[in-house]
Amino acid sequence: DVVMTQSPSSLAVSLGERATINCKSSRTLFYSPTNKSYLAWYQQKPGQAPRLLIYWASTRESGVPDRFSGSGSGTDFTLTISSLQAGDVAVYYCQQGFTLPYTFGQGTKLEIK
């Protein structure tokens, strides 16, 4: 199975500051015929279902604010929140959709400093 490792496990950032979450996969998620990396990011607020934020490593899902951005390719990926808002407090997960079984990172808990 592809192992997804996120860092850090928890993060405290001041309002208006940048938050950066990293995700590393145990094998490449890049598929050259499509020139895409099959990596997605989700946000899960307390008591709610997860919400898709980013797919193909850097494509924002419809309706997601542009302060959320994804980058990376191959095995190393980053989710960046450019200016943290109070409503961004959540657990963030990366997930590979490259091969079965689809696997998630362990999650990064984002809090306000």
Added chain:
Amino acid sequence: DVQLVESGGDLVQPGGSLRLSCAASGFRISDSWMAWVRQAPGKGLQWVANIKYDGTVMNYVESVKGRFSISRDLAKNSIDLQMNSLRVDDSAVYYCVTQQGWGRFDSWGPGILVTVSS
């Protein structure tokens, strides 16, 4: 708007069975891969199973193979997850999700709790 609503969750003893259902609206399940993702209490997310839009392909995580079965009912526009030989570590909130492209989950139901305990 896409809406997914799970039902069927309950408290069941180890070794027992349970059938979860997911009612879909706003789209046809015959147009989309569908999947189940679960989350044990206080833990992370785990993909459990999926079914192709035409019903010809089903996939499962290794830990549920031979015990769980995913199916669909086009007339009801719903998918089911039949869970047999349940174990304590199957306890989780189970989410019904739509799957787009290569394994990305773009719409989620609110989830339903399954508790396996004696």
